[in-house]
Amino acid sequence: MRNPFMPLLLVPTLVGGIVIGNQFDVWPVDSFAWAGGQSAGDDLDDVDASPLVAGSRTLAKIAALTTPSVVHIESEHTDSQTGIFAEEKGAGVIVSDPRGSGVVIVTNRHVVGEAALGDIAIHIHDGRVIRPKQKWSDRASDLAVLRVEGPDLQPARWGDSDETEIGHMVIAMGSPFGLSGSVTMGIISAKGRRSLNLQKGDGADLINQDFLQTDAAINPGNSGGPLIDMRGRVIGINTAIASKSGGNEGIGFSIPSNLIGRIVGQLLQKGKVQRAYLGVQLDPAFDEATAKRLKLDRVRGARVAIVYADTPAARANLKLDDVILSFGGVDVQDENHLILLVSLTEVGKKARLVVLRDGKEITITVALANRVEKS
Known part of the structure; x- marks a missing residue:
């Protein structure tokens, strides 16, 4: 039976689905009216006070504050075992270096893989493209850390994943199908997911499995992007999906921030993770x-x-x-x-x-x- 669990590697070509053209007519705002001449918007004049609108504004604020911290990553390398050339695309999040100064980018190992520093391109929200100065990675957790330098690199706020409860609302950010800066919303569906048979592609065992499960839409290309709580804090890194189609089916998995903190801390302090x-x-x-x-x-x-x-x-x-x-x-x-x-x-x-x-x-x-x- 086909394994439904997979890391979020980018599908090389975006198939169908998005239509761009100039053949569509454009209607002016408020041109539609109900029978009797009443504008459709008239009944919504007092909607600003509704909880839905307030919640929507909160989501927009969180997205606006966090988007500058989310990066799109492209890497290429030749597999050391097969000799096959591979290109990977995914996302990452800028965070403060826990050692005290500067910033680093946290992403999935399978996004940067065996790529040399010069073969990793990091696309910042403002259009800049930078290269990492140093890279650390850990096969057993599928995490990687990139040290970067540059002005105005905005770190995201780091959260406590232990505080996250099933049912809490979250947003997932990343570059699904190469569409950088994408934001989707959902809830925490479960915590402590383990025993996932992840197809990592390199034969390595994923020892540290303690995933947050979410129904926020996650697709190939979201790998390494952050899962954000309603306080705008990173509580996870999006890593895998359960899917029969290869795309989002409402079952995504994120590495919790507290586990990430332990792994990243050891990588930066010791260069490797001791278990x-x-x-x-x-x-x-x-x-x-x-x-x-x-x-x-x-x-x-x-x-x-x-x-x-x-x-x-x-x-x-x-x-x-x-x-x-x-x-x-x-x-x-x-x-x-x-x-x-x-x-x-x-x-x-x-x-x-x-x-x-x-x-x-x-x-x-x-x-x-x-x-x-x-x-």
Whole structure:
């Protein structure tokens, strides 16, 4: 079955849909009237006081304030494995450099890929085209950071994605089908989406999955563009869609700003992202029958299927069929939730695990190691 999840790579050619021409007549404003000679606009004279108009003005203000911070990105490179020449187009958002001065652009890794600095063109809202001075990227989160220089580069406000609730209104900004400066509106449909089988094209595993789901229209070319809350703050980076057609079907996914902050911070400070690991293989098919066999009241937590030798898990004496119920005081929902929690924990930190073993809960402390140490 065709995988419905895909990153938002730009479709090379815009097919149909947009008609531009001079064959249309133009009617003067207020030329249409209701029967009896009353202008259609007369009944709307007092609409300025309505909540809809107030909300519309708020959306317009947010869009106007944020648009100068959104950029259109074009890159080209030759794939190091296949030798195939590729062009990518997407979006990005200008933000303040957390190190204290200047600005950087946050986007998706798959937008800039393996492109050299000279092969990345950043189109600013005012028409300027600049090139990045430095690039950092992280395969496991599909994020990239570009250091740029220039006058009047306006950073967007950064938000707290943990404050975002299901049902909150949001707007998505970017360059769908190359149409830069586009704005769409929707709501947060869900939080904490994981286990998405994303077709990234480079075979890399997307370890850090904790997506915000939105029904704001997101299409190819929106990759790297910001998801904005009703206070004009960036709460996510638009990354993928679930689609059978290749276009918007009301199911888009954005990396939450708090996760982005951790990744970007490490990239800028260390040049790479360190991820902790336990050293176990978890059971992706953990079901009710297995939970019942392990004397668990329902399917919850993450079941240990294999413990690898000479790893943090082995040193902490984790065992086959242990069910990890909580990690660092956070209840574990499933195996992918545990992977996310562990990978975002500081390397070397000791974490407290609550484990179900032989029908009884026990507490285990494990010292986490760097994932690259895993053989």
